Amino acid sequence: MKSWLHKSISFVAVVLIAGCMTSAVTAQAAPAGGKLRVYFIDVEGGQSTLFVTPAGQSLLVDTGWPGNNGRDADRIVAAAKEAGISKIDYVLLTHYHVDHAGGIPQLLERIPVGTFLDHGPNRELDKGITEKDYALYQQALATGKYKVIHPKPGDVLPIKGFTATVISQDGNLIGKPLPGGGEANSYCASSEVRPADQTENSRSLGIEINFGKLKLLDLGDLTWDKEMQLMCPNNRLGHVDIYIVSHHGWNQSSSPALVDAIHARVAIMDNGATKGGSTPVLQTIKSAPGLETLWQLHFSEEGGPINNTAEQYIANPQGPDAGHSLELTASPDGSFDVTNTRTEATKHYAAR
Incomplete structure (x- = not known):
């Protein structure tokens, strides 16, 4: 009887220990706190933004420039x-502009990639750098090593850990308002009407990311004319928390019809010292309703001391580029933190 009882207790103890070990491994593998992490990488006036979800999946928006020794x-x-x-x-x-897609070959030499998402064929037949970079991208796809998806407006990207909805694609826009959108947009009246853009910019594949109560908007280089179609007469997006400033803050984008209507709490501009950061855009964003902070990857030489954001919110101030980035960590309740890696200072934004 004692022998049987001893063996039973030993067996239970082994099971409990094994269960504890399994739980420990599972807890260690899960991302801490279930947070979304976003890295705004300094590619000196191009775009490259890395999202890592609590589910451990990653999305890189654009690859920056080619050259410069990788x-x-x-x-x-x-x-x-x-x-x-x-x-x-x-x-x-x-x-497919060079500052967004030019870095593909060098990226693929350095890290494994699973699936590409794009707007479809290149539309800018310039017999120059855009066609060259697109051809290099097609060569990579032809190897058969990578999957490719061409999503349409309204599609949800197959990424675990957040909901990424396609807003714009190949000149097309969502036809129905997103939840929270649809109201008449009073800011359309203060936005001038501009001619239709004929470049790849207007074809940008743009997304809105929903992570719990948090909303983040990235429209690539979508141009002023497309913004007006998207936002007028009714605002199809509603309000967002974080606006990744379109087109690096160049004046071809960021109309009041978009910037003022979305009421972003934070704007993050991936400009370079001499690329993007146009004075009119800096002024529009800084005066936008609801804005708490404009963060910039670089001090804008065009903007000068008056129009740039405060220095503590600039990753790379005047002088030689040091490659500093901005990092965002978000919780599903809508609260988030932004860190300037140059200063290691973090600003917290409480859930609203």
């Missing part, structure tokens, strides 16, 4: 390493 690809890989990932599950190409 500078941009190296910075992307460094951000991935900091995020604790060894591959990029999805790479979304907003469009």
